[in-house]
Amino acid sequence: MKKFLALVLLLCxxxxxxxxxxxxxxxxxxxxxxxxxxxxxxxxxxxxxxxxFLTAGIVMFTPFMRTIIVFGFLRQALGTMNSPPNQVLIAISLMVSFIVMKPVLSDIYNDGYLPYESGVISDKKAVEVGVEKMTAFWLSVTSEEELIYFSELMDAEPVDEYKDLPLSVIMPAFVYSELKIAFKIAFLLFIPFLLIDIVIASTLMGMGMMMLSPMIISLPFKIFAFILLDGFGLVTTSMIGSYGAN
Structure with a gap:
């Protein structure tokens, strides 16, 4: 939390x-x-x-957006309605975001804020360090396709390296890339739960119990399978690992 507050003070x-x-x-x-x-x-x-605008920045320019979308789709795939509640999903997403962003925040704190606080560098240089670290993080998880698309959309000048692109290209490319990846992960999460629903529905139809909702029967099986496989642990670990964090 101290490093996060230092980042807020550094950028302003x-x-x-x-x-x-x-x-x-x-x-x-x-x-x-x-x-x-x-x-x-x-x-x-x-x-x-x-x-x-700080809240919007946290949602859009950190791993929070990808994580909250994935966990939201996961809840729908389980069919548990409003459980876990939104507050729990937000807390988990913030935890994942902090774990992923911790190395970046540490670099900004050590290379930008501390030298500025001690008077070694100016505030302008400190902001440049912070932007440089954040840009490196955004580029590390943004696909080349989105960078090229937004470069053409913004009529950006050709550059030798993507890190030389303006923030007006890098930031929307990062947001768009996060949305695409989140929906791809959500699609893969839906498949095993969909198979359980199909099996339960086929079994009920074979038994002539067509008036009974398959969702009522499949929900306990999906929850049991999710617990047996440590679903939250696997999804959380996969989300953190998708950013290259250990």
Missing amino acids: PLFGFAETGQIDLLTVTPNSDGTESYSSNIQTLIIMSMLP
Whole structure:
């Protein structure tokens, strides 16, 4: 959690208050190069205004989106309606996201935030380090097909390496790639549960029990098979392993 908070502070300007204990909403200081610097308090106001977008960023640009989609389809395949509840699926997805992102957050914290906090590098350089680490993560799990597609869509200039592509290409390519992979995994998860439903439905029809819903009979068998195979453990481990994390 400490490293995550450090990442949030790293990607936004630091905040503070006036020494007098009062908040000056705006103080503009001219620089020697002709630019202007704003007081840290107006930066605090900007940060607070951007906090609602933090949730969207966590959902879209971390493994959370792929994980929550897969577990949502898994619940439908089991046929357990609203069990596990949404809060449990969100908690599991956050756990998987943290495990996968832990090496990236550690690198940003050690190479970006700590040097900036000690005054070794500037805030601009610290942000560049953070963006560089996140870009490397996005590219590691984004397929080449999506990168080419969005490069053409955005009319991006040709580059020698994908890491030189602008974020306007890399970020949507990552999101689109995550959606495709999530639905592919969900399709594979549906197959064994679908086979159980087919077997149960065929058996009931053979016994002449056509008025009995196959879902009522197949649900205990699917839950039993899922528990016997340690389904949640396998799916969670596979989701983490799909990002190359150990």
